[in-house]
Amino acid sequence: MIKKFLKRTAIFIASLVLLLVLVLTIIPYFFKDEITDKIESIANENLNAEVRFDEIGLSVFKHFPALIVYAKNVNIVNKKAQFASSNVVKAEAAAVGVNFYSLLKGKIVLDAVYLDDANLNLEIDPKGNANFNIVKPSKPSADTTQTEFKIKKVVINKTNVSYNDKSTLLKFKVQELNYKGTGDLSADFFDLNSNVKIKSFDFSVAGVDYVRSKPINAEIVTYIDTKALKFKFERNSIRIKNFPFSFNGHFAFIKGGYDFDLRMHSKNSTLEEMLSLVPPAYDEWREQMIITGNINFGIFARGKYMQDQSEKPVVSADLQINSGTIAYKKIKEPVKDINISAKALIRDLDINKLKFDLDNLSFNLDKKKTVINFHSEGFKKLKIKTAIKADLDAAKFKEALNLNENDIRGDVAVDLKADGIFLRDLGFSPRLNKVDTIIKSIPKFQLNLSLKNGYLKNANKNEAVKNVNLNLSLTAKDSIIRNISGKVTNLNAEALDNFVRGRFELHKLYPFTVDTELESKINLATIHKFYPLDSLEVKGNLNLKVSMHGILNRKQKKYPSSKAIVNIKNGYLKSLKFPNIPIENINVSAAITSNNGTGEDLNVKLQPAEFVLAGSPLKVQGEVSNLYDLVYNIKTQGTLDVGKLTQIFPIKDVTVSGIIQTNLMAKGSKKDLDAKNYDNIKMAENSKLKTL
Template sequence: MGKANKNNWRKALKWALALLGLLIVSLFAIPSMFNDIISNEIKKGINSNLTTKLQFKDSNISFFNHFPALTFSFEEVSLASTKPFEKDTLINAKELGFGVNVFKLIFSDKVVVNQTYLTDCNIYLIKDAFGRTNYDVYKATDTTAVAKDTTASGLNLNLKRLQLDNASIHYIDNANGLTISSHGLNYNGRGGIVDGKLELGSRLDVTSVDVTFNHTDYLNGKKIKARSFTIYDSENLSVALDKNTISLNDLKVNFNGNLDVFENGVAYNLHFKTEDGTLEKVMTALPPKYAEWSKEVTLKGDLEAKLQLAGFSGIVPEAAAVNKMDLEVSIANGTVKHHKAEEALENLYLKFKGDITNERFNVKVDTLDFTLNEERTHGHAYINGKADSLYVKSAIKSHLNLNILNQTLNLPDLSFNGILVADINTDGIYQPQTSRLPKTNGILKLTDGSLQTSGHPEPIKAIELDAIIENNGETYDASTLTIKALNFSFLNNQFTSAAFFKNFDQPEYDITGKGTIDFTALNEVIALPLAITNGQLTADAHLKGQVNKPQSKNTNSGTLSLKDLAFTTDVLQYPVEISEGQFLFLNDKMAFTNLTVKHQSSDVVMDGYFQNYLNYALLSEGVLQGDVQLKAPKIDITEFFPKEEQLSSQTDSITNTNTIENVVSGVMQIPKNLDLAIKVNIDSLNYNTLIITRLSGDLGLKDQGLFLKNSTLNMVEGSAKIEGFYQPTSLKEALFSLNLDAKNLNIEKGYNSMELFKELAPAAAQASGSVSIDYDIAGVLDDTMLPVMPSLKGKGTLKVHNVQFEGYKLMGKVSEKSGFDALNDPKISEITINSTVNNNVLDIERFKFKVSPFRLRAEGQTTLDGNLSLKMRIGLPPLGLIGIPVVIEGTSEDFNVKLGKQSKDLNDETTEANTINTELEDLNKRKEALRNSESTNKINTLQQDINQIKSDSLKTKE
């Protein structure tokens, strides 16, 4: 028996050695035997599926690169990006490998790739400001054709595994200001198809991740470890995320949810939850400067957090059309203390739950409590409703020594001091439409305050705030706000102010302000909630009175000076800069002088006064009234049009290039709540290619419309009187009306400069000479600020003087048909043409003119999109009593000339012009009722009052 066992062991050992030998031989033989088949199929498959070229130094096939997988590898790989980034590299790698299914290869002679490897690689993913990407390298295929022809290629890409070893991935999204760089990335993903659904498991380890958003670092050098399990349902185009865990340094977060892709939109619903969270672990996941700060801080306390994010874009089913953010945070037994501090922030408790669903708020702070230096801060809050109707109940009570808190926290790039006292209670409904405010009683007091950030070397010092708010009646008129002091010192400029407001419906006010504010430096210290970005303001003013009450009760006085002020507004495309300006408060008026304003290349100097300025500033329905004298060396109207960047293709004989240009995208908007009468005097007014000089007249801004009266100007070598109005009806459309009486305009320059001239007088393209126009025209402007032709309605007279036609196709064909050479390229001394425009048709009344030796008569119709139906009569010499009738029909590019008497009427079914008639008539009445600006003498008197004030009153007294 022992001998038999010994023989069996020998046989087994022989077989094992034989199998081992066969395996070793196979490891070398199989790659050699199938090298050509595998190489050809993979190279052919890659070339047929990629839009850019894959370059490599060498290739090999082996079991040993990624044992035990048989791997075909490209070495020293480089793949170029797609257009327009073709000069950039998308991927470079030491190795790009494809794992081949050995059994399929041997028994079916098919190359089935089920694994992909990238080793020591750099991947660059770029998205520019126009949404163009560099990584769309995979050719689009006809999925139906592919499904039917599964044997067309010997290559079968059935990827069950993707492995990245030591990868660096750089994602740059210029459209959204996002940059992500990851280094030392190792990824191993496996998967398969179960019950028609693709299940993917993955493991991700990243040595270092940097995330920058809007120039702020969020994850600088963070380590990430992730485990996930994902189900992809191709039938329903959805991704379900389950059993996912991600680690940001020491903080673990579980997440799950789903992503649903519909025909025209995407919806998502994601849930995140911390796992065994503590304040210390949270700090390791914060932006770099706080992570470093946390190393010097004792952080204790338990933290639990949950976050749900749901949203959608595009068109999705109603059940999926939900925007929601739900956040729960709980902190218990918290302690924060910097190593250098003597006191600790202790007993920190926070219990917060809030969600925002489809613009509805439901926020609850059950507990906010901590102690510092034996002083307790505690409070709670509850908010429910929408922005225009909220129920608010809150209470906060604190006596906080900010000097000690600053030492306790020792925050990076931030230092503050002072004593803060707060005791505020609120309970009730905020509803501005019905003038409701919650019952509120409270005080807020800050003494000996200071604030310094890394943005500026100097701190804001001597901050004093002493405010009391009272409202016991839950209405606007029962409310009072008393600001006993709001003072600070910055850059040796002291600013002091105080204010009292009563009855928020029609506020009684008592406001004082004195000193200088340097907004340029102040914005470097702290981001102000203001549109003002730069400049200085100096004030010495006392305003007292009541809004919407007889002006005799208002005793406003003092001065305000601006210098190098810059601010932005949603209405204008570019920042507005005020290089200088002085204001004087004279009871109900705020006069100003030498207000010098710049907007891009447009320069304006204004003098005048405003009324109702506090009503306008304090109440949303307040209307700012005023009379202004405006002088400008140059204004470019196109700079006030809304614009956006778009791609523009330029083609030449050598190459096609894409450039970026600003194009008009919407009509010029007029600010609300203005009633201004402006006397204008402009040296140069630019409108696209049209240059207007010496424009003077009365301009009115009222009811979100712009009205022009009594104006004169010079353009295209002639002079004109002009009146009209302009009013936007939406962001993409506006109404306009123009009454133009122009003398001796140069036809060539007018045609090249005025788009409307081209449409109403296309024959001017082949004419030289001068023309006079007396025309009333109205209609609609589109989102490129050009007329919508079918909407135009108008009538008037066109007179031409000494016109020479050269190459005018219409007269050339009439000459050819009639046999009269004198009618080709005629010279005409005088023509008077009356016409009307309506429903896209230009009706030309009968008019007469001479082309020696003939007397001609013409009339008819032409549509604004180029259809012609004209009649002419060629009167023969000597007196034109005998004439030849001519009919011209067709389009401006292709028309027929025949001898005859009948021509058809051109009717257009367009009724758009009729729908705006009522609005145009109403705007015209308002233009006629527009008040003129105050006399120059009255405005000059106000300027003298300002100039008589001593300059010392505009400076802060020490």
């Protein structure tokens, strides 16, 4: 008996469901022509744009249980010439929901909007005209059919949005937007509850990217005043990639611009969540790191932004990081106790009104602490106050942050204090003897830096630069750049059998006052074993020894007392850009001396300087002395292809070709030339210049 009853009940329920489906399927088609005609009429009457679609239909199944009128392959086109894209909307499907019960009363009530697989191209031209401003001013309609807009739901699936405001240089791009919004959109004032999922979001202002390729998930409650075109953001929870924050404030469209007060906060988030915002190129690096620490972060923007630039907002940011650690997963010693306290404020979006305060950036690594603070105001006229004290093991720092594959080692100590103004502007340059852009002011500063037991090995090379040591001290006692003084002592660097060592002391930048001793020995053919020479092939032995002491002041005819010896043996140079034009058999033996630091005792000897360029040899040898009463004894012999030489060593904006053939011997002095004592001057020349 029970089985019979259950069977009849099941048949009844199945029949009822079937009847309901038939009713929902068939009844709408009694109203199909009326509804579709009305939708087309609304579009043509209210949109100042061309609307195209392939097909219109009705369904209760596409967005069950809503009754919808849908259109396939929808295009809304704004053909005004000033816009880059004429397609404002291009969608695989667009639909509106129709209240089923209103049809039975002879009315058409639209209560939902659906958009699927669409591309929205929204653009504002430099004058503030929008390509999406396509709604015609409302006019009394001759159609007596009652139609009401009571939109309470908006659903968008897999839609891309491109927004480009050329009047404010603001851009954003959204890929695969999935959105569901509910609220009484037909009211003058209403709350819009939104659920947002975005696969990828890009945001930039004035060409500067602030967000790139980040997914977004958000729950947003927005109070909307449609009469005033004002939006108030309340109780908003947003997550960009893994970084959570809240967003509140208001945004309003006003005549000629925008009025807003927007605040973004992220409180008690983690450093790992914040670093999820790094560009995609660094995602692999981030995934290999162990990151801990707490952060508080906020961005604030308030004021008016007018298209005529008469008013601009204030933007500020605040970042606090406490007790952070970062470490590569494969090592034990992290960078720890990371603490950052920083603030930035910019008024009128003017970089010259930027104020930045880094009150503290500190961390520990292997019981060694680094502390930095930095304060600045302005940009063109940059006021700086900073102090840096660092003690780092370069190898452990590189390993902890997994920076690159190169092997870097050494103990680095830095102590810097600076306070003052940095300014570049037009002024008279004593060096150039003319008005030019010069550095008018620098901060007073004291820098002490040391590197001990330095080591650098390129990951793609077998050999390393090692035993790198130096002590550097730089001082600016006032704001005048020419008064900078400094010295490098204990300079040493070795690679294979090559070395550079010496010291350098600069007493004053202008007039240039130096005290230096430098010596190097380099087998050029071995450089590629420890340093990448991607476009050059070099060979030969270079020996250099320089000793220089004193002042260089051409106006006062003062020169440092100097002794420099340069020797190159069996040199070879080939640019891989011009493999058929090598410079080979380079041999140079040069000595420059000036014992007293005057032009009179300057002596330059070439014994000789010679090379072969693309098969043509050239040799120069001789001696020149006394810069002010020139005494010379010079011999040249050979051929020089000027065109091929300038291919290897190009002269900017100049193209030269031609061949010089020379066989010259010249001996004499400027004193004899001025006195016309030609008997004391010897000259033998057989030189030709071809096809210059």
